[in-house]
Structure formats: structure tokens, C-alpha cells
Amino acid sequence: MSHVTVIGAGIVGINCAVSLCKAGHQVTVIDRVPPGDGCSFGNAGILAPSASEPLAGPDTLLKVPGWLINPDSPLFIQWRHLPRLTPWLLKYAWAGMFGDLKAAGAAINPIMAPCIELYTQLAAEAGAPELISHTGGLYVYESEKKFKAARASFLRRRDYGYDFTTLDFNQIQEREPTLSKIYKWGYWVDDYGHVTNPKRLVDTLADYARSLGATIELAEVLDIQTGPDGPTALVTDQGTRPLDKLVIAAGAFSHQLSAKLGDKVPLETERGYHVMIKNPGAVPSIPVMDSDIKAWITPMEEGLRCAGTVELASLDAPENHHRAEVLLRLAKRMVPTLNADDYSVWMGRRPTLPDSIPVIGPATKVANVFYAFGHQHVGLMGAPATANLISELVSGRNPNRDISAYRADRF
Ligand SMILES: Cc1cc2nc3c(=O)[nH]c(=O)nc-3n(C[C@H](O)[C@H](O)[C@H](O)COP(=O)(O)OP(=O)(O)OC[C@H]3O[C@@H](n4cnc5c(N)ncnc54)[C@H](O)[C@@H]3O)c2cc1C
Structure with a gap:
């Protein structure tokens, strides 16, 4: 077995560390911030095994012009970044209009489908089963037109074996009496779960990886040196360290590192926000999505989190607090009795490729x-599931399925 260095202590890198340790490798994880302090800190916590649709389909793309002129919509572009963003946006639109969305869904599905099962097992092994809640998920609509338009997307989930139920006003209120009476229609998906504290999940799995033998170190990776047989050393702000095998799980910054190895990957950051409302009073007991703003409210250990929206800017653009205000207003609208006196705001960088399919596999x-x-x-x-696949590949085992859709050189 080999020594494997993982760059990135987000949820992906830490899961890789656990899987690699279980496969018998010696693992070192390197990150410039503590585990889970990147994008994995503040997500909505949703576990949706049926979430296999690529982000950009014709339905979504048609809504974009309307979203762009409304600063409160699910999508916002900081216009001065448009020239840099344009090539990526064109690839994104092309994938949505002319790409094979069914094939993309078939590639995404095996990575998402086992999420509740795998996390239930991992959290139990790590001694914190309470981090995973299998409660179902609710999508709510004010407009009947939008409710009907969304049906096609729920029907497509049946291709992957997931069902849904439609709810009327009374059924929504019966299920979640704290939700606003503005919601007249809904879809209920039974097979949803959520993480009750995403940051604590990463911390818990990081401790679990340590208990399996991994070490986790704070350092910024500046360069990767390679020889004819692969990587030889990592240059970090804490010095140079020798390398045997390397996994790059650096979230929205991964393309900067892959480019040093000759793989130019069109990775862009879709920035998202949350407001975390402490002591919120009575709130829904399950995650609920407002289908206009496309943001979730999720009950968590530390209160109610309202998370979502997409902002296209750059990796280092300053935070835009208007996006968080939109979420705070939304949370109050969704739960009229909400006590929102005490809340914090957060921004995270989602790592997104134009076809919505992650890059998983060997450097080219x-x-x-x-x-x-x-x-x-x-x-x-x-x-x-990504981590299990990485562990098989690093161990030289054949994954026994076609993984070419995840190639780094597909663009
Ligand atoms: C508002 C919002 C809501 C979301 N909701 C959900 C949800 O409900 N369900 C879901 O499944 N997903 C959700 N996501 C997406 C999810 O959070 C991300 O896809 C995921 O966190 C990405 O994990 P990661 O490990 O790839 O990246 P990160 O968590 O960002 O980890 C990457 C790490 O790499 C490190 N790194 C980068 N470059 C270097 C370097 N040169 N040297 C050292 N370290 C480096 C960074 O410091 C970082 O810690 C949401 C995201 C947002 C923003």
C-alpha cells in the first residue's frame, strides 16, 4: 500500500481520507484552513439520492434572463466579471441546450444515489449517528403554474426509481403547520435526508480518519513537482514534502492545481450564501425548498439555516450581503412566526463544471x-461515493463500471 497525500480537507477530501485509510493506505491531508472551513462549512445539508439532473437544462436556461434583471432572484452576476466568465457561461449554456442531459444524469446518479446509506453508516462508525436525519424533503410553490411546470422534473426522478407525492394546501399545513399559508402546492419526496450540522460532520469524519491513521496538516500548497513517474514533491508555505500518490480535492481551487499538471479544467465558482438563525422558535421539522428563490430552510442543531442562491463573480470577490438579506427575508416569509433576532451570514464557493459532472479519476x-x-x-x-471510487482507483482496483464521463480531459 502507498502513502497518499490529499489536498483539501473539505467534505470530499476528508471522505477520501477515510476511504483510503480503510483500504490500507497511509494518508496525509493538507489544507490551508482547518477541516470543513471551505465550502463544506455552510451548505444546506440536503441529502437527495434522486438529485441527478444537471444544473443547466433548457427549463433553467429559459428562466435566466428574468433572473438576471431581478436582484432578489436565485441567480446574480457581478457584471464586471462577465468578460472572464463568458467562455465558461457559453460552455454551460451549450451543455444545457445541446448536451446529452440523460447521459449526464446517468453519470451523476451513481455518485448521489447511495448518499443516505453511506452517511448513515459512516456517521455511526464515527460515533455520531445523530448527524444524519432521514426525514424526507418538501418543495413548496405559491403559483400553480410553477408547480405544474416543475412536475416534469419530478417525473424524471422516476427514471432512477424515486417517487414523489403531490400535496395541496391542507396537506402542506398538516405536515408543517409553521409554514406560511402562501404555499398552496407542494411535492413531497420521501427519500430525502439531511445533515444536522455539516461542519460537525466534517470534523467528526476528520477525527474518524485520524483514528484510522490519517494525519491532517495545515499548509497552503503552492506548487507540485513532477518527474517521469508522477509527482515527486509538494511545495507548500510550510516547506517542501515528498509525494508518493496525490489526490486533489481542493474544491473550487482544484483547477489551479490541475493546471500545474497539464490538465486545464473549466472549473468556475458558483458562490452561495446562508443565514443561520439561532433560537428560531417553532420551525419546520424537515427541509423545505421555496421553489421561486430555490433556497432551502433546513432545521439544524444550531437553529434554522436558510441556504442557496447562485452568485457568479470570482473566487476572491468580496461577499455580497444583499444575497444573504434575500435569504433572511425568505426565511421570514416561509415561517411567519420565525424569531430572527440572532443570525450569522456565510458565503461559500461551489466548484462547478459546465456539464455539472464532477471530475473523478486519474490525471491525464x-x-x-x-x-x-x-x-x-x-x-x-x-x-x-466519490471517495470510494477514488480509493478503488488509487488502490489499482477496477471500478467495474464506465467512469469515462468523469474524465478531466472531456472538455
Ligand atoms: C449555499 C450552499 C448550499 C449548499 N447546499 C448543499 C446541499 O444541501 N447538499 C449538497 O450535497 N451540497 C450542497 N452544497 C455544495 C457543497 O457544499 C459543495 O459541493 C462541497 O462542500 C464541496 O466540497 P469540497 O470538499 O469539494 O470543497 P471545499 O469544502 O471547499 O474544500 C476544499 C478545500 O481545499 C482547500 N484548498 C484549496 N486550494 C488549496 C491549496 N492550494 N492549498 C491548501 N488547501 C487548499 C480549501 O481551503 C478547502 O478547505 C451547497 C453549497 C453552498 C454554497
Whole structure:
């Protein structure tokens, strides 16, 4: 077995560390911040095994012009970044209009489908089963037109074996009496779960990885040195360290590292926000999505989290608090009795590729380097299955299924 260095202590890198340790490898994880302090800190916590649709389909793309002129909509672009963003946006639109969305769904599905099962097992092994809640999920609508338009997307989930139920006003109120009476229609999906504290999940799995022998170190990776047989050393702000095998799970920054190895990958960041409302009073007991703003309210250990929206800017653009205000207003609208006196605001960088399919697998130009990044809106869900696949590849085992859709050189 080999020594494997994982760059990135987000949910993907930490899951990789657990899987690799279980396969008998010696593992070192390197991150410039503590585990789970990147994008994995503040997500909505949703585990949706049926979430296999690529982000950009014709339905979504047709809504974009309307969203762009409304600063409170699910999508916002900081216009001064448009020239840099344009090539990526064109690839994204092309994938949505002309790409094979069914094939993309078939590639995404095996990574998402086992998420509840895998996390239930992992959290139990790590001694914190309470972190995973299998409660179902609710999508609510004010407008009948939008409710009807969304039906096609729920019907497509049946292709993967997931069913849904439609709810009317009374059924929504019966199920969740604290929800606003503005919601007249809904879809209920039984097979949904949620993580009750995404940051504590990463911390718990990081401790579990340590108990299996991994070490986790704070350092910023500046460069990767390679020789004819693959990577030889990592140059970090804490010095240079020798490398045997390398996994790059650096979230929205992964393309900066893959480019050093000759793989130019069109990774962009879709920034998202949350407001975490402490002591919220009576709130829904399950995750609920407002289908206009496309944000979730999720009951968590520390209160009620309202998370979502997409902001296209750049990795280092300052936070835009208007996006968080939209979420705070939404949470109050969804739960009229909400006590929102005490809340915090957060921004995270989702790593997104134009076709919504993550890059998972070997680097194309150097041996002994593996990629695990680009999980866009569903990286929490996709992390454990990604990690198992990475562990098989690093161990030289054949995954026994076609993984060419995840290639780094497909663009
Ligand atoms: C508002 C919001 C809501 C979301 N809701 C959900 C949800 O409900 N369900 C779901 O499945 N997903 C959700 N997501 C998406 C999910 O959070 C991400 O896909 C996931 O966290 C990505 O994990 P990661 O490990 O790839 O990246 P990260 O968590 O960002 O980890 C990458 C790590 O790499 C480190 N790194 C990068 N470059 C270097 C370097 N050069 N040197 C050292 N370290 C480096 C970073 O410091 C970081 O810690 C949501 C995201 C947002 C923003």
C-alpha cells in the first residue's frame, strides 16, 4: 500500500481520507484552513439520492434572463466579471441546450444515489449517528403554474426509481403547520435526508480518519513537482514534502492545481450564501425548498439555516450581503412566526463544471495523481461515493463500471 497525500480537507477530501485509510493506505491531508472551513462549512445539508439532473437544462436556461434583471432572484452576476466568465457561461449554456442531459444524469446518479446509506453508516462508525436525519424533503410553490411546470422534473426522478407525492394546501399545513399559508402546492419526496450540522460532520469524519491513521496538516500548497513517474514533491508555505500518490480535492481551487499538471479544467465558482438563525422558535421539522428563490430552510442543531442562491463573480470577490438579506427575508416569509433576532451570514464557493459532472479519476498527463472535485450544488451528497471510487482507483482496483464521463480531459 502507498502513502497518499490529499489536498483539501473539505467534505470530499476528508471522505477520501477515510476511504483510503480503510483500504490500507497511509494518508496525509493538507489544507490551508482547518477541516470543513471551505465550502463544506455552510451548505444546506440536503441529502437527495434522486438529485441527478444537471444544473443547466433548457427549463433553467429559459428562466435566466428574468433572473438576471431581478436582484432578489436565485441567480446574480457581478457584471464586471462577465468578460472572464463568458467562455465558461457559453460552455454551460451549450451543455444545457445541446448536451446529452440523460447521459449526464446517468453519470451523476451513481455518485448521489447511495448518499443516505453511506452517511448513515459512516456517521455511526464515527460515533455520531445523530448527524444524519432521514426525514424526507418538501418543495413548496405559491403559483400553480410553477408547480405544474416543475412536475416534469419530478417525473424524471422516476427514471432512477424515486417517487414523489403531490400535496395541496391542507396537506402542506398538516405536515408543517409553521409554514406560511402562501404555499398552496407542494411535492413531497420521501427519500430525502439531511445533515444536522455539516461542519460537525466534517470534523467528526476528520477525527474518524485520524483514528484510522490519517494525519491532517495545515499548509497552503503552492506548487507540485513532477518527474517521469508522477509527482515527486509538494511545495507548500510550510516547506517542501515528498509525494508518493496525490489526490486533489481542493474544491473550487482544484483547477489551479490541475493546471500545474497539464490538465486545464473549466472549473468556475458558483458562490452561495446562508443565514443561520439561532433560537428560531417553532420551525419546520424537515427541509423545505421555496421553489421561486430555490433556497432551502433546513432545521439544524444550531437553529434554522436558510441556504442557496447562485452568485457568479470570482473566487476572491468580496461577499455580497444583499444575497444573504434575500435569504433572511425568505426565511421570514416561509415561517411567519420565525424569531430572527440572532443570525450569522456565510458565503461559500461551489466548484462547478459546465456539464455539472464532477471530475473523478486519474490525471491525464502524469501518473499517480487523482482528481476528486467539481461537485457543484451536491458535493455533500456526492462525497462518500466519490471517495470510494477514488480509493478503488488509487488502490489499482477496477471500478467495474464506465467512469469515462468523469474524465478531466472531456472538455
Ligand atoms: C449555499 C450552499 C448550499 C449548499 N447546499 C448543499 C446541499 O444541501 N447538499 C449538497 O450535497 N451540497 C450542497 N452544497 C455544495 C457543497 O457544499 C459543495 O459541493 C462541497 O462542500 C464541496 O466540497 P469540497 O470538499 O469539494 O470543497 P471545499 O469544502 O471547499 O474544500 C476544499 C478545500 O481545499 C482547500 N484548498 C484549496 N486550494 C488549496 C491549496 N492550494 N492549498 C491548501 N488547501 C487548499 C480549501 O481551503 C478547502 O478547505 C451547497 C453549497 C453552498 C454554497
